[in-house]
Every structure is written in C-alpha cells, then in structure tokens.
Amino acid sequence: MKKPAINLNAFGYGFSSVNSWLKLGRQFEDVGISAYVGAAPLITSKAYLTAAGAILAAEAQHSGSFRLICVMNGVSSPPVDSRDIPPTAKTLYDVDKNLLSIPRTTSQVLNIVYGGGRCSGGFFPNGMNGTIVCQS
Secondary structure (H helix, E strand, O other): OOOOOOOOOOOOOOOHHHHHHHHHHHHHHHHHHHHHHHHHHOOOOOOHHHHHHHHHHHHHHHOOOOOOOHHHOOOOOOOOOOOOOOOOOOOOEEEEEOOOOOOOOHHHHHHHHOOOOOEEOOOOOOOOOOOOOOOO
C-alpha cells in the first residue's frame, strides 16, 4: 500500500523550534487519545480492545508529559476544535467536567487531520489510504 502524502506543517508550525514541536505534539497526543476513547465502544474483539487500551494508556502518558512541559515552558498550544482544552496552569488536563477524557468520533478526528476538509487536506493533502479514508 502506498504511503499517503503528509504535511506536518498543516497548522503553520511543527518543527521550526522546540516550542513549535511541543505545541504540535500536544495537539497530536490529545487528538489521538480522544480518537481511542471515541472508538472504544465500536471495538467488539476483546483482543483488539485490550491492544487499544494499552495504546491509549501510552498516549495518555505522552499527552500528560507534553501538556506539563508546555505549561512549564509557557508554550501556548491553541485548540484544534471546540472540544479541545489547551493546557494552562489551571487546566492542565484535557478532561470534561467529570474529569474524564473527551471522546471524538471518526468524523471529528478526520475534520481535524483534514484541516476542515471532507476527504483530504490538512495533514493529508491528498487524503489517506486504508479502511478509514473519507467521511462524506
């Protein structure tokens, strides 16, 4: 399978400095967590759910580190959508009023990675390949 084209500068920052990398890394990790939380109810295989839970736990550890380092270094990481809660000294974690991680549907995640496009754009200028490619 051919790899899709990837634009890591889709938000206008990414690897030009440590602060840019921290800002983007925080956003990637938080979106990844929300994707796994949103997908969990759809996973019927116990083996796949176990693997997804292990990946989610690792992503949560990464996110916590990114968020803390952003706050400690005064790095502002803007929200990727209306559900996102950027890290601050008062809102260190990306959680809802019940202190639970915020789930996103497949469509919500694709809207972020496609930069608002329907089937391409953003981080995937020509779209993705595989089984989850477009939410038209």
